[in-house]
Amino acid sequence: MHGVMVMGPGPGYEKYPEHTVHLERDDRRIQVNFQGVTIADTRNAIMLHEAGYDPVAYIPRGDVRTELLSETSRETHCPFKGYASYWSIEVGDKTAENAAWAYPRSYEEVTDLADCIAFDKRFVEVAVVSEH
DSSP, X not given: OTTOEEOSSOTHHHHOTTOOEEEEEEOSEEEEEETTEEEEEESOEEEEEETTSXXXXXXXXXXXXXXXXXXXXXXXXXXXXXXXXXXXEEETTEEEEEEEEEEEXXXXXXXXXTTEEEEOTTTSEEEEEEOO
């Protein structure tokens, strides 16, 4: 799984035990488009529901056109999910910097996200193509 590492439990829960992060399998067909090009297409998304945020679709890496992504040096840390790595999306002469991310070093609560990629809706269109 592409350098995936699962760490122990998320340390954020010690300070904020009421915080919720819930993962849900989604078998609807979901596509991610950038500049009119489909960069991801799946029926195996994992929806992340986190307190205070809109749901986010995480797409299995095998359903993403990774040749359109270029890894950046950006890394962030979430005390509930782990360490995120980022990619820019490049289609033709258009680039969206740090518009995709994954948690290859994830905490136990979200290990299913470790080999999935999410996309920033400010740059891409995430569309449900069909219900089933």
